[in-house]
Amino acid sequence: MKNLPRKILCVGECMVEMAPREDGAYTRGFAGDTFNSAWYLARQLPDDFTVDYFTGAGTDTVSDEMLAFMNEAGVGTASIRRIEERTVGLYMIALKNGERSFSYWRGQSAAKLLAEDPEALAQALAGRGLVLFSGITMAVVNEEHRATLLKKLAEARAAGTVIAFDPNMRARLWPSREVMAETIMQAAAVSDIVLPSFDEDGAVFGDENPQATIARYRAAGVKTVIVKSGPDTIFAEDEDEGPVTFKPTPSDNVVDTTAAGDSFNAGLISALMTGAPLVEALAKGSALSARVIGARGALVDV
Numbered sequence: 001m002k003n004l005p006r007k008i009l010c011v012g013e014c015m016v017e018m019a020p021r022e023d024g025a026y027t028r029g030f031a032g033d034t035f036n037s038a039w040y041l042a043r044q045l046p047d048d049f050t051v052d053y054f055t056g057a058g059t060d061t062v063s064d065e066m067l068a069f070m071n072e073a074g075v076g077t078a079s080i081r082r083i084e085e086r087t088v089g090l091y092m093i094a095l096k097n098g099e100r101s102f103s104y105w106r107g108q109s110a111a112k113l114l115a116e117d118p119e120a121l122a123q124a125l126a127g128r129g130l131v132l133f134s135g136i137t138m139a140v141v142n143e144e145h146r147a148t149l150l151k152k153l154a155e156a157r158a159a160g161t162v163i164a165f166d167p168n169m170r171a172r173l174w175p176s177r178e179v180m181a182e183t184i185m186q187a188a189a190v191s192d193i194v195l196p197s198f199d200e201d202g203a204v205f206g207d208e209n210p211q212a213t214i215a216r217y218r219a220a221g222v223k224t225v226i227v228k229s230g231p232d233t234i235f236a237e238d239e240d241e242g243p244v245t246f247k248p249t250p251s252d253n254v255v256d257t258t259a260a261g262d263s264f265n266a267g268l269i270s271a272l273m274t275g276a277p278l279v280e281a282l283a284k285g286s287a288l289s290a291r292v293i294g295a296r297g298a299l300v301d302v
């Protein structure tokens with residue numbers, strides 16, 4: 001990808017994260033899929049890039065702390081909406097042999113209103129080289145705001161912004177599997193790059209193999225599809241570069257898989273934004289995520 005503005009925006013929900021420690025206590029952090037990618041992107045990209053986050057936050061102390069945390073990490077917060085009567089959501093990680101599961105407390109979070117003001121959204125999206133959003137971004141907003149979000153993303157795309165989408169399906173956040181699947185395909189239809197995981201997409205859409213996942217998204221007009229599969233081979237296809245595969249080196253130190261996909265996305269996008277071919281971008285994403293799963297929590301100082 002060449003000649004794009006060196007300005008990235010990630011859109012979604014960042015929450016308080018409670019990550020279990022070995023001694024049974026919890027470490028408080030701030031995390032959420034698209035924010036995790038923003039955090040890693042800010043570290044991976046050269047200094048002449050900017051990375052911003054768009055969401056809703058409250059005006060209480062924990063919301064202030066979240067924004068301060070973002071700024072310290074080099075993620076810009078200028079366009080974040082502050083909503084007085086709301087606050088930030090919370091999630092807790094549970095670990096079983098390194099594989100993570102989450103419990104959520106996010107019903108009243110300000111992020112649910114991130115697409116309430118179409119003008120604010122359009123302004124945040126304007127002039128970006130790349131915008132990343134996810135299935136979780138789509139899940140946390142209501143039906144009307146989902147349509148606003150898709151419309152504004154389509155307008156940004158028409159104006160030259162590359163739109164990247166990770167389906168990141170969290171069934172519990174959706175009213176039904178049908179609505180989830182339908183919305184994921186609508187989101188893919190406004191996107192240039194789609195970054196699914198085969199375990200989720202295979203189960204929800206009945207894809208027989210990663211090639212079927214690629215074919216489904218390519219038929220929806222997506223230029224670049226990258227199908228992640230834990231330690232297994234990544235299958236990708238790009239309109240210009242054709243099919244590409246990459247086999248990650250399986251890790252012998254899987255401590256917590258939280259944000260494996262988010263950090264992979266950041267490594268991949270940072271490589272593509274600096275002009276690398278797809279195969280190199282797959283290698284960079286894999287190398288970063290392999291380090292991230294070796295420690296607890298979403299954000300790992302790697």
Ligand SMILES: Nc1ncnc2c1ncn2[C@@H]1O[C@H](COP(=O)(O)OP(=O)(O)OP(=O)(O)O)[C@@H](O)[C@H]1O
Binds near residue numbers: 228257
């Ligand atoms: N056991 C592993 N060993 C080495 N690399 C791994 C392993 N698990 C994951 N990865 C790396 O992380 C990438 C993303 O993993 P995965 O397919 O599990 O993502 P995901 O399901 O989107 O993750 P999440 O949604 O939990 O962030 C893989 O493509 C691979 O490069």
Ligand SMILES: O=C(O)C(=O)C[C@H](O)[C@H](O)CO
Binds near residue numbers: 262
């Ligand atoms: O599950 C969510 O909604 C989150 O954003 C929490 C985690 O940080 C994320 O799923 C990791 O990929």
